[in-house]
Amino acid sequence: MKKILSILGSLSLIIVAPLNVIACKTEELPEPPKDYDFAKTLNDFVDSVTSIFKTSIYQAFSPYAWINEEDLPNGLTIQELLNNEANLKDHKSDFYKSVSEEIFKIIPVADIHSEITRSVVNKINYSSVIVDNSTPLKNGIYIDSIDLYRKGENLTVGIAIGTDIFYLDKTGVKGQRPVTTIVSINIFKKEELVQEALDINEAFLKVFNDTDANNFEFISSKGNLENTKLRLENSMEVESDLKSKVINIDKTGTNVTALNAIGLTWKVDSSTIADASRFETKSERGDTLAGIATVNHARTGSAEDQEFYFRQIKDDINGQWLYPIINEDDEFIEEMSYAISKDKTISKSINQYNLAYNISENDSIRNIVEAQNSKFAIDYEKDKLAIALFGISFKGTTFTLDGQEYEFPEQTVFYRQKTSFSSTKELYEQFVTDAFNYQAELLGMVGRDLREEKDITRPFYHLESDFKYPGGFSGFNKMIKTEDRIESVLTANKKANQYSEGLELTSVIVNKDTNSKPEYFSSRTDYTGGYNPTETMRLFFHNGYNSRIDYISFKTYFFSSAINNPNKVSYCFDETRNGRVNSFRNERELIEFRLEWISRFEVHYAK
Numbered sequence: 001m002k003k004i005l006s007i008l009g010s011l012s013l014i015i016v017a018p019l020n021v022i023a024c025k026t027e028e029l030p031e032p033p034k035d036y037d038f039a040k041t042l043n044d045f046v047d048s049v050t051s052i053f054k055t056s057i058y059q060a061f062s063p064y065a066w067i068n069e070e071d072l073p074n075g076l077t078i079q080e081l082l083n084n085e086a087n088l089k090d091h092k093s094d095f096y097k098s099v100s101e102e103i104f105k106i107i108p109v110a111d112i113h114s115e116i117t118r119s120v121v122n123k124i125n126y127s128s129v130i131v132d133n134s135t136p137l138k139n140g141i142y143i144d145s146i147d148l149y150r151k152g153e154n155l156t157v158g159i160a161i162g163t164d165i166f167y168l169d170k171t172g173v174k175g176q177r178p179v180t181t182i183v184s185i186n187i188f189k190k191e192e193l194v195q196e197a198l199d200i201n202e203a204f205l206k207v208f209n210d211t212d213a214n215n216f217e218f219i220s221s222k223g224n225l226e227n228t229k230l231r232l233e234n235s236m237e238v239e240s241d242l243k244s245k246v247i248n249i250d251k252t253g254t255n256v257t258a259l260n261a262i263g264l265t266w267k268v269d270s271s272t273i274a275d276a277s278r279f280e281t282k283s284e285r286g287d288t289l290a291g292i293a294t295v296n297h298a299r300t301g302s303a304e305d306q307e308f309y310f311r312q313i314k315d316d317i318n319g320q321w322l323y324p325i326i327n328e329d330d331e332f333i334e335e336m337s338y339a340i341s342k343d344k345t346i347s348k349s350i351n352q353y354n355l356a357y358n359i360s361e362n363d364s365i366r367n368i369v370e371a372q373n374s375k376f377a378i379d380y381e382k383d384k385l386a387i388a389l390f391g392i393s394f395k396g397t398t399f400t401l402d403g404q405e406y407e408f409p410e411q412t413v414f415y416r417q418k419t420s421f422s423s424t425k426e427l428y429e430q431f432v433t434d435a436f437n438y439q440a441e442l443l444g445m446v447g448r449d450l451r452e453e454k455d456i457t458r459p460f461y462h463l464e465s466d467f468k469y470p471g472g473f474s475g476f477n478k479m480i481k482t483e484d485r486i487e488s489v490l491t492a493n494k495k496a497n498q499y500s501e502g503l504e505l506t507s508v509i510v511n512k513d514t515n516s517k518p519e520y521f522s523s524r525t526d527y528t529g530g531y532n533p534t535e536t537m538r539l540f541f542h543n544g545y546n547s548r549i550d551y552i553s554f555k556t557y558f559f560s561s562a563i564n565n566p567n568k569v570s571y572c573f574d575e576t577r578n579g580r581v582n583s584f585r586n587e588r589e590l591i592e593f594r595l596e597w598i599s600r601f602e603v604h605y606a607k
Contacts, residue, residue, distance in 0.1 A: 037483075037563045038128070038170050040226075044564075045126045046177055047271040049116055049136055049165050051364040054181045056112045057161055058409065059371040061183040064106065065409060066197040069187055073102050078155045078187055081148060088146045100143050103159060109141055119363035125564065129167045131174055139164045144180055151404035154193070157185040186406055193402055200256045200399050203249050204408045209374040212245060217386075217416040221427055223558040224504035225275060225388060228417065229268045232390055238266060238415070246397045246408075256399050263396035271364035272391025272412065275559045276355035276424070277568040279324035280515075291321070295573050299436075299445035313436070313571070314429045316348045322432065324349045324569065332357040335380065345384075345423035349569035350431075350558065352383045352424075359389060368412045376414050387424065388417035388559075428569070434499045435556035435571035438507070441496035443554075479520040479542065482509075486521060489539070506560045509541060512551035515566045519543055 069078055076099075081088075087095040113135055121130055130136065144160035162180040169175050188194045218237065222228055232238055243261040251259065297305035312321035317340060326333060326348075336353035340346050356378040359365055368391060369376055378386065395410035421427040440446050490507045491497055500507065510517055518541035541549045555562075555572045562568035 040564060041125060042129050042167060042169070044270055045120065045129050045136075045167060046165055046179075047269055048120050048126075048364055050179050051269055051271050052115050052119060052367055053112060053137075053141075053163060053179060055367045055371040056108055056115065057181050057183060060106050060108045061159075061185070062409070064185050065183075066186050066194055066201060067188070068191050068194045069189055070191075072187065074098070078153070078189065081155060081157070082150065085148050088148065096146070099146060103143060103146075107141060107161065112141070113137070115363075115367070119367075129169075131166045131168055136165045136167060137163045138166045138176075151186075151406070152402060153189045154402070154404060155187045156406065157187065159183050159185070184407065184409075196255055196401055197406065200249070200251060200254055200401070201408065203251070204246070204397075204399075205372070205411070207245055207249055208411050208413050209372050209376075213374050213376045213413070214379065214382075216241065216392075216413050217418050219420050220417050221387070221419045221421060221430075222504040223431075224506065224560045225273050226560055227504055228388070229270065229273065229390065232268050232392060232415065233266070238392065239264065242266065242394055242397075242413075251399075256401050257403075258400035258405075260398045260400070260405070261396070263398070264394060265396050266392050266394035269364065269391050269393055269412070272362065272368065272389070272414070273561075274355060274358040274362050274365065274389045275561050275568075276350045276352065276358070276387040277559050277561075278354040278357055279326050279349070279569070280567045281322060281349065281570045281572075282325045283322050283572050284320060296445070299440040299443075299573070300448045301446055310433065310436075313432050316428055317344070322571065330357075332360075339380065345425045347424040347428035350387055350424045350428055352378060352380055352386050355383070355386055355389065356380070365389075365391060365414070372411060383416060383418075385418040385421075385424065386416045387419050387427070390415045390417065431503060431505070431558045431569070432571050434503055435505060435558075436573070438496050438499035438505065438556060439554060439571075439573060441499065442490070442493050479522055482518050482521050482541070486517075500556070503558065504560075505556050505558060506562060507554070507556045508563070510553050510555060510566070511541075511543070511549050512553045515553075518549055518552070 084093075084095045087093040088099065090096055091100075116135060116137070120126055121133065121135065127133070131138070141161065141163045144162040145158075147158040147160075149156040149158060160180050160182050162178060164176045164178050166174060166176045186197060188197065218232070218235075220228060220231075243264055246261040246264075247259045249259055294305050294309055298309040309321075312319055316323050332353045336346075336348070336351060339353070340348060359378060368374070391412050391414050393410060393412040395407070397408045398405045399408065400406075419427045421430065486509060490509075491500075508517060509521075520542040522540045522542065541552050543549060553572050555570045557568050557570045559568050562570065
């Protein structure tokens with residue numbers, strides 16, 4: 001019969017129902033790692049589910065975006081739809097039910113559920129936010145609204161399709177976020193106009209998914225991916241880039257009279273961000289007393305020791321002091337190893353091969369590429385300077401046909417972040433230099449006189465602190481939640497920040513044995529008569545109340561994604577032993593900071 005009926009006829013009617021009634025077994029998941037940022041995990045979870053939901057619906061409705069009136073099911077006409085516009089607002093009307101039935105035949109409910117289960121529900125990182133270890137779309141998929149937009153003798157039907165993403169918040173309480181995606185079915189009286197619309201739409205898609213699919217990039221050497229995301233969402237360069245490509249689409253030989261991008265809006269989908277780091281960094285320079293002495297003297301500013309130390313840590317290919325732990329073997333590692341053997345300007349820790357691997361493991365990127373039939377791909381030679389990828393979705397671009405304006409479909413393009421350095425090796429060398437200087441300054445080692453033998457060779461540091469804030473948070477039994485306040489500690493020294501801000505580095509304190517962040521930290525001065533800013537302030541780290549961590553590492557990462565995934569390139573100069581004592585007055589080995597200013601600390605007592 002008619003085109004749309006022949007397609008719909010092969011599909012059974014899917015009723016609006018919760019997706020968890022569809023049989024699909026999910027795996028039992030272990031506890032998530034403790035070293036993660038809950039807010040970011042929740043946002044990434046919602047973004048991942050949203051991406052699957054939207055791309056699946058986009059792909060399903062693409063064949064019906066531009067159709068002739070004769071292709072409408074059940075003998076429907078443009079005029080009949082217009083005559084029943086009021087009924088389409090009444091979800092109880094027979095006409096609404098009839099139209100929505102046809103729409104639901106197109107929505108791939110089962111496929112959406114299956115993909116969310118595979119790509120999201122079964123991932124350990126999301127186990128802390130998933131309700132009942134099953135589909136987060138507890139209310140199923142529903143039609144929010146059906147709106148009609150008359151275009152002369154033609155008609156655009158705008159369909160808002162929604163769902164609710166359920167999750168557990170930080171306290172374990174169930175919450176939900178509504179998500180809506182809008183699809184359009186453009187109906188033409190004349191078949192020739194359908195072809196005109198199809199042709200200009202195809203030209204639009206070709207620009208962003210073929211011709212220029214691999215031509216979107218920007219220059220930046222900053223490692224904080226969240227900050228870069230915000231900059232891209234407010235970038236005039238991105239706006240100009242997208243608008244230029246739309247208005248310059250070749251419309252020669254068509255009856256399209258205008259291309260417009262005035263209504264352009266865009267955003268970065270967090271689930272489509274990937275970086276060029278894949279492996280945890282190993283630091284072994286503290287294994288010998290001579291090595292420890294070299295590190296200590298380098299951190300105090302000794303030019304001779306710094307020259308030797310930097311020569312060791314800047315070599316992440318053959319160096320033995322700081323290098324990525326690669327204990328796997330796959331095609332990406334083979335390609336990387338061969339390329340590095342031929343080109344020493346490629347960093348082993350940050351490179352295009354790691355980026356390609358991370359992209360291949362990203363389900364949101366894969367779904368978008370498949371749905372849009374995009375030719376996006378990493379080119380190992382052309383992308384030697386690529387260090388991250390950001391998916392930018394945009395909408396609000398239009399074309400004018402037969403005197404009426406029609407909207408192009410929403411699309412996602414992938415922007416490569418390319419370093420401003422001449423190579424990823426040079427970027428890596430600058431990273432370890434900045435990280436070293438930041439940590440040395442923060443811990444008060446710069447300019448320190450190490451004349452005592454024990455200070456020269458011991459890998460632990462007993463430093464004076466300089467707290468200049470009222471009140472303080474001293475008292476051994478007072479626990480401060482690490483996630484709430486440790487960032488204030490790590491950014492309190494303005495001199496140190498000068499070294500970390502250029503590349504926007506991310507620093508954390510972790511349990512050396514588990515690589516997880518401590519739940520609490522506490523502090524104490526040796527001054528017992530109350531707060532005294534001239535006294536040494538010592539920080540202790542804990543997994544819980546009265547559960548002090550014996551060994552910690554102070555790590556500085558290049559990519560902020562390390563907050564949730566510690567298998568990223570980092571710098572640290574030692575694994576500090578922290579306060580393993582029987583009584584407070586005994587000699588201890590711990591980490592102590594020199595701080596310039598902390599405005600206020602809230603003290604949390606452990607329950």
